[in-house]
Amino acid sequence: MYLPKIKKYQKKFDYSYAFGAYPVLELLKNKKEEIYSIYFKKEGLKSEGIEEIKELSEKGEIYTEVNDRLVEKISVKENTYVVGVFKKYERSIEENRNHLVLVNPSNKGNLGTIIRTMLGFNFRDLAIIEPSVDIFDPMVVRATMGGLFGIRFQHFESIEKYIKKFPKQNLYPFMLNGEKSIQEVVFKKPFSIIQGNESTGLDDKYLQLGESVYIPSSKDIDSLNLAIATGISLWEASKK
Numbered sequence: 001m002y003l004p005k006i007k008k009y010q011k012k013f014d015y016s017y018a019f020g021a022y023p024v025l026e027l028l029k030n031k032k033e034e035i036y037s038i039y040f041k042k043e044g045l046k047s048e049g050i051e052e053i054k055e056l057s058e059k060g061e062i063y064t065e066v067n068d069r070l071v072e073k074i075s076v077k078e079n080t081y082v083v084g085v086f087k088k089y090e091r092s093i094e095e096n097r098n099h100l101v102l103v104n105p106s107n108k109g110n111l112g113t114i115i116r117t118m119l120g121f122n123f124r125d126l127a128i129i130e131p132s133v134d135i136f137d138p139m140v141v142r143a144t145m146g147g148l149f150g151i152r153f154q155h156f157e158s159i160e161k162y163i164k165k166f167p168k169q170n171l172y173p174f175m176l177n178g179e180k181s182i183q184e185v186v187f188k189k190p191f192s193i194i195q196g197n198e199s200t201g202l203d204d205k206y207l208q209l210g211e212s213v214y215i216p217s218s219k220d221i222d223s224l225n226l227a228i229a230t231g232i233s234l235w236e237a238s239k240k
Contacts, residue, residue, distance in 0.1 A: 001063060003037055004085060006070055009138050016136040018084040018146065019075060021049030026146025027084045028056045036085045037063040041071045044081020053082060076138050088136050091152045093125035099169060099192040100234065101162065103129040105226070107198050111135065112143020113227040119147045121238040126153040127162050127192070159194075159209070166192070171210025174233055175202050176223060178214035185213050187237045195233070198226045 004015045015036060018027045027035060038057050044050060045066070057064050071083050093099060100123055105111045111133055118126065128135065132155065141148055156162040163169070172187060173194040187193075194209070196202035201223070206212065215232055217224060224232070 003063065006039075006074060006085065008074055009076075011134045011137070013088075015085060015087050016141065017074060017138045018086065018141050018149075019077065019080045019082075019138055020142060021047060021053060021082055023141060023144070023146035023149075024053055024082050024084040025049055025056075026149045027086060028053065028060065028062075030146075030149035031086060031089070032056075032060050032062070034087045034089055035060070035062050036087065037065065038085070039071050039083045040064065040066045041068045041081045042066050043068075047081050050082060076142065090154060093127055093152045093154045095166060095168070096190050097125045098123060098187075098190055098237070099125045099127050099166070100230070101127040101129065101159070101192050101194040102132070102230075103159065103194065103202060104131055104197040104200075106131075106133050107226070108133050108137055108139040109143050110198060110225070110227045112140045112148075114230050115140075115144040115151060116147040117227070117231045117234060119150055121234040123234055123238070124151045126151055128153060128155045129159050129162060130155055130157055159206075163209075172233075172237075173202050173206040173209055173212050174215065174229060175206060175212050176214060177204075177207070178212035179207070180211060180213055182213050182215050182233065182236050185211065185236075191237065193230075193233050193237060195226060195230050 018024050100118055169190055169192040170188045171192050
């Protein structure tokens with residue numbers, strides 16, 4: 001049985017961590033085959049969800065250990081009582097599905113929140129255009145509340161390579177200078193909602209891709225937070 005050496009997370013690792021009962025439960029339910037081990041803190045053994053984690057771990061013959069020092073050493077937040085150690089993986093997105101495309105996402109919290117929101121509106125396919133924040137960073141995993149383990153995701157070097165891979169997708173880039181209000185758009189399946197970087201958005205070349213869209217807002221702000229804008233776009237698309 002291979003057990004990776006447990007230390008503070010680094011992007012170069014071929015494994016990562018899920019912190020907290022709910023993310024670990026989702027890891028067990030959706031990606032059990034990728035789990036190396038699960039560690040507990042003694043004081044959390046009677047916490048909500050821990051018994052279920054222990055039962056699922058035993059059924060799956062997953063290595064578990066009570067080790068307070070180890071959990072404290074690698075945790076990103078206080079009051080972490082359980083850690084799941086899992087192998088990094090990529091689960092290719094599917095054709096003829098509606099996609100969310102994130103171009104150069106750079107904020108861990110936003111990426112995690114967006115992934116969780118995707119599941120809330122029944123979107124399960126995420127394309128990430130590089131460069132990008134590390135999707136396996138424990139801060140991202142925690143922000144998804146385990147939602148990461150319920151989606152398919154795939155990285156692409158450029159938007160052109162994504163389009164070449166999925167030429168049948170109807171493209172809807174969201175831009176401040178988009179041509180049509182989201183309230184007027186009819187999303188034709190299969191569609192791709194394209195959102196840009198937190199600070200720069202999408203450059204003007206995206207005006208030539210598909211049907212560009214803007215979200216109306218008051219003049220009191222210059223733009224919406226990426227996670228908020230993406231949530232609005234997913235909700236509006238799912239509603240229609």
